[in-house]
Amino acid sequence: MKLILALLALFIAVPATAASLSIELDHTRKTWQTADLLKHPDAQTVQIVDDVSYKRNMTYRAVPLAVLLPGLTPEAHLQAVALDGFAAELAAAPLLQTRGARAWLAVEDPAHPWPALADGKPSAGPFYLVWTDPQAGHISPEQWPFQISTIKQLKTVAERFPALLPDPALAANDPVNQGFALFQKNCLACHRLNGAGDAQVGPDLNIPYNPTEYFGADFLKRYIRDPQSLRHWPQAKMPAFAASVLPDSELDLLVGYLKHMAGRKQQP
Structure with missing residues (x-):
């Protein structure tokens, strides 16, 4: 030793x-x-x-x-x-x-x-x-x-990974599509969703379960704001997203996208 x-x-x-x-x-x-x-x-x-x-x-x-x-x-x-x-x-x-x-x-x-x-x-x-x-x-x-x-x-994320796309019937400026843009900017570097993405750091955010399905009330938003306040362990890698980086309005849009994608599961 x-x-x-x-x-x-x-x-x-x-x-x-x-x-x-x-x-x-x-x-x-x-x-x-x-x-x-x-x-x-x-x-x-x-x-x-x-x-x-x-x-x-x-x-x-x-x-x-x-x-x-x-x-x-x-x-x-x-x-x-x-x-x-x-x-x-x-x-x-x-x-x-x-x-x-x-x-x-x-x-x-x-x-x-x-x-x-x-x-x-x-x-x-x-x-x-x-x-x-x-x-x-x-x-x-x-x-x-x-x-x-x-x-x-x-190519763009949407072109490479169609499994990440919200319902195509939604308007381009729909809040869910705005949340998708925020997901690409803030989450896709570490996470996949529906098996789609290139990251190899964090877990898939839709398969088998979407975090909106197992985080009650506003605990998901609290987790995104300060992961260590809900789940503390020395090897944790997820950073905290302060309001100065991800304002409350954008955090709502991001969670809205995740909630929408919980209804659009695709097995990898």
């Missing part, structure tokens, strides 16, 4: 190493190495206030993500895949902005590794999508993927 603990401690203490990031767009593909990004002509030092992952102010060497996405149009759709299976669905338009909320690819320097996210856990490296002035773009925590290995252009 002592030998195992010693080896584990050694593994945790191993400094960051150089890594590679694949960016796969419909019209071009490129693999970036850590060293190339650190010396990129557009790289600069950025200050991140109240970093989503570290819960404090952080400083990074980073490249504006837009310059790594040549020729991408605002209508495009991307997915950032992390080493642990987290798959963030990202609309291209916010990533291409040069004013207001701005997306940056933070690059971990092996010579100056970032701190661990928690005791016994690795850092947010080797690559981390961070935002300056995120409040200006209503950027959610799920739009801050860390430990990124690949960024790829894909």
